[in-house]
Amino acid sequence: PRAAKHVEGQRIRVCVRKRPLTRAECRRGEADVVYAPSGECVVVCESKEAVDLTEYILQHRFYFDQVLGEGSSNEEVYQKTAYPLVQHMLSGGKATCFAYGQTGAGKTHTMLGSSSSGTGLYALAVQDIFAHLSTINTALLVYVSFFEIYCGQLYDLLEHRKRLFAREDGNKVVHISGLREVRVDSVSSLLEVISKGTAERTQGMSGVNPLSSRSHALLQIQIRDLNQQIAGRMWFVDLAGSERASDAKDPNKQSRMEGAEINQSLLALKECIRSLDKEESHTPFRQSKLTQVLKDSFVGDSMTCMIANISPGHSATEHTLNTLRYADRVKEL
Numbered sequence: 651p652r653a654a655k656h657v658e659g660q661r662i663r664v665c666v667r668k669r670p671l672t673r674a675e676c677r678r679g680e681a682d683v684v685y686a687p688s689g690e691c692v693v694v695c696e697s698k699e700a701v702d703l704t705e706y707i708l709q710h711r712f713y714f715d716q717v718l719g720e721g722s723s724n725e726e727v728y729q730k731t732a733y734p735l736v737q738h739m740l741s742g743g744k745a746t747c748f749a750y751g752q753t754g755a756g757k758t759h760t761m762l763g764s765s766s767s768g769t770g771l772y773a774l775a776v777q778d779i780f781a782h783l784s785t786i787n788t789a790l791l792v793y794v795s796f797f798e799i800y801c802g803q804l805y806d807l808l809e810h811r812k813r814l815f816a817r818e819d820g821n822k823v824v825h826i827s828g829l830r831e832v833r834v835d836s837v838s839s840l841l842e843v844i845s846k847g848t849a850e851r852t853q854g855m856s857g858v859n860p861l862s863s864r865s866h867a868l869l870q871i872q873i874r875d876l877n878q879q880i881a882g883r884m885w886f887v888d889l890a891g892s893e894r895a896s897d898a899k900d901p902n903k904q905s906r907m908e909g910a911e912i913n914q915s916l917l918a919l920k921e922c923i924r925s926l927d928k929e930e931s932h933t934p935f936r937q938s939k940l941t942q943v944l945k946d947s948f949v950g951d952s953m954t955c956m957i958a959n960i961s962p963g964h965s966a967t968e969h970t971l972n973t974l975r976y977a978d979r980v981k982e983l
């Protein structure tokens with residue numbers, strides 16, 4: 651196993667966050683099979699049976715830029731993941747922060763937070779942004795937009811799920827026509843907009859799986875000067891449940907379609923992030939709607955952070971390993 655590279659101002663950071671066992675999991679007698687022996691290493695213990703039926707534990711060890719254990723608060727996760735990106739954005743750059751992982755592994759908890767655990771990365775970033783703007787002399791404006799990608803289609807979360815269309819202009823810049831952008835002038839008004847959008851997200855519940863596990867939610871915060879020139883922008887992306895990618899073989903037609911789409915977009919995402927660190931001129935943006943709308947995040951001086959969220963329980967072992975392998979591939983040079 652090789653150690654993760656640690657570079658000052660690195661453009662791609664890949665971090666892992668393990669959540670604690672939930673109360674329901676404890677009640678079921680779920681065992682915690684994940685541990686983090688250091689801040690950069692995570693180990694998954696898988697129990698196996700040998701040919702002679704004796705049991706043994708197989709240990710899978712992975713290294714990342716940062717591993718955050720179940721004791722980490724959203725505040726600590728923010729400091730070690732999104733914070734450097736927010737600083738980059740505030741100095742005029744572009745940054746993108748992804749929450750990846752199985753449904754229930756803690757993506758939304760990380761991004762949005764919860765009433766019991768306090769605020770998530772969205773709010774912590776927003777606080778830093780407004781704190782910074784209050785210290786400078788230039789007048790800058792803050793805009794927010796929030797939409798969802800489901801089955802390759804875009805829906806505006808700030809406009810009652812209005813259907814949106816992304817297109818590339820002659821200069822190869824991707825525009826989302828009709829996307830609602832709301833100008834906000836305080837932390838509280840921005841958080842209010844986010845909470846409205848989040849409420850829209852959970853509306854489309856249907857059947858077995860909540861829609862939120864099958865769609866990507868993209869929040870964009872832009873800073874512009876009085877001439878509407880962009881002076882910094884940042885995306886927060888709460889990705890669809892990674893386990894849905896294997897629904898591509900589901901007998902149900904709708905699940906199969908959704909699964910295929912999610913699979914395609916997560917594969918394209920991995921390739922696009924990887925190409926950030928290389929001199930590749932050919933980044934496969936067009937392979938999915940997700941990477942197409944995020945095109946700007948994979949070129950130029952963009953910074954990216956992926957937070958791979960994992961569940962600790964033994965029954966999630968396979969999904970946990972899949973998540974860690976995916977994250978490992980993202981950072982591999």
Ligand code: ADP
Nearest residue numbers: 669670672752753754755756757758759760764
């Ligand atoms: P996802 O968005 O990946 O599907 P959630 O964020 O909804 O997962 O998390 C699933 C459950 O686990 C929620 O009840 C959430 O409150 C809880 N949870 C997730 N991460 C943590 C954490 N770090 N600490 C405490 N509870 C957590």
Ligand code: MG
Nearest residue numbers: 757758759862
């Ligand atoms: Mg979620």
